[in-house]
Amino acid sequence: MGRLGWPVSALGYGMWGLANWSGTDRDAVDAALEEAVAAGVTFFDTAWGYGRGASERVLGQIVRAHPARRLFTATKLPPKNLQWPSRREYTLDDCFPADHIREYAEKSLENLGLPRVDLLQFHVWEDGWARDERWQRAMDDLRREGLIGAVGVSVNRWEPTNCLETLRTGLVDAVQVIYNIFDQSPADELFSVCQQLGVAVIARVPFDEGSLAGQVHADSVFPEGDFRRIYFGPENLGPTAQRVEALRAALPDDAVLPEVALRFCFSHPAVSTVIPGMRRPAHVRANVNAVARGALAPEQLALLRMHRWDRTPTAWSL
Ligand SMILES: NC(=O)c1ccc[n+]([C@@H]2O[C@H](COP(=O)([O-])OP(=O)(O)OC[C@H]3O[C@@H](n4cnc5c(N)ncnc54)[C@H](OP(=O)(O)O)[C@@H]3O)[C@@H](O)[C@H]2O)c1
Numbered sequence: 001m002g003r004l005g006w007p008v009s010a011l012g013y014g015m016w017g018l019a020n021w022s023g024t025d026r027d028a029v030d031a032a033l034e035e036a037v038a039a040g041v042t043f044f045d046t047a048w049g050y051g052r053g054a055s056e057r058v059l060g061q062i063v064r065a066h067p068a069r070r071l072f073t074a075t076k077l078p079p080k081n082l083q084w085p086s087r088r089e090y091t092l093d094d095c096f097p098a099d100h101i102r103e104y105a106e107k108s109l110e111n112l113g114l115p116r117v118d119l120l121q122f123h124v125w126e127d128g129w130a131r132d133e134r135w136q137r138a139m140d141d142l143r144r145e146g147l148i149g150a151v152g153v154s155v156n157r158w159e160p161t162n163c164l165e166t167l168r169t170g171l172v173d174a175v176q177v178i179y180n181i182f183d184q185s186p187a188d189e190l191f192s193v194c195q196q197l198g199v200a201v202i203a204r205v206p207f208d209e210g211s212l213a214g215q216v217h218a219d220s221v222f223p224e225g226d227f228r229r230i231y232f233g234p235e236n237l238g239p240t241a242q243r244v245e246a247l248r249a250a251l252p253d254d255a256v257l258p259e260v261a262l263r264f265c266f267s268h269p270a271v272s273t274v275i276p277g278m279r280r281p282a283h284v285r286a287n288v289n290a291v292a293r294g295a296l297a298p299e300q301l302a303l304l305r306m307h308r309w310d311r312t313p314t315a316w317s318l
């Protein structure tokens with residue numbers, strides 16, 4: 001985990017879907033979490049925004065149920081204006097004034113039912129806020145009081161460099177970024193900066209919200225209220241399905257798409273942990289097995305690099 005040196009597992013656990021996506025079976029989620037802990041997963045990512053604390057409460061339960069295991073907890077402060085992602089014109093006061101940072105850090109700890117959270121991340125970020133001492137002091141106070149172990153920034157979708165100046169302050173220990181076979185741009189610049197500075201990289205959305213796991217098809221329809229209804233709306237669904245098909249056609253017949261997608265992410269040496277969303281024990285097992293197969297070979301990575309898909313933030317790319 002970069003300069004933090006925490007022994008986190010290469011496979012982490014993303015905890016958004018279990019609180020906010022349709023089709024969640026709570027018993028299956030509990031079994032999936034138990035299976036992950038038993039298999040050696042030690043890093044869990046949640047946020048107050050995932051069901052207004054619901055996902056944090058689930059994480060707290062699993063951590064408290066395993067007092068002998070060192071499980072690393074990461075959560076996120078919601079922006080005060082509750083707008084995801086942030087926009088260039090938003091100010092620090094719109095999103096993270098000091099009293100809001102304190103209030104939501106305390107709310108998260110209460111939801112988790114823990115005296116401290118290992119990593120507290122900003123759930124949106126603008127690099128223009130980098131040198132503002134107000135967030136720096138607020139986070140430093142939480143750290144000195146022992147309420148948080150480290151500070152992280154979760155960068156907006158398809159804006160991996162919108163944090164570089166912030167990382168150079170030396171006050172941020174981890175960056176969470178979308179990185180997968182389609183979204184490869186973090187490897188252009190962000191990853192080398194992280195490696196130079198010893199900043200941990202948490203690779204999120206390894207399956208492009210499910211398409212790279214084979215869960216989304218040209219005729220997929222998600223119910224009202226499910227984020228995927230917006231993300232896989234008319235503009236994105238067809239092109240995504242076509243690109244997934246092109247990728248499948250390029251892979252050897254015996255390749256398993258989710259396995260290849262996951263191994264692609266942790267094949268980059270800058271990546272500390274990859275955090276797929278997993279709500280079923282079978283998915284945990286498959287992903288644990290994928291990690292056990294190790295990094296991809298250079299020729300496999302070269303092939304996957306050709307499936308890069310550069311996109312720019314738009315109305316549906318929350
Ligand atoms: N702004 C932010 O900071 C932000 C934004 C987005 C995500 N995140 C974090 O990143 C995590 C991961 O992203 P995500 O959950 O949005 O998307 P994702 O990991 O790209 O995709 C999750 C989807 O993949 C499926 N899946 C997982 N393993 C599979 C396997 N082996 N075979 C087939 N399907 C499999 C899941 O199914 P099941 O759910 O049915 O198991 C789910 O439908 C989140 O949970 C959250 O912690 C952070």
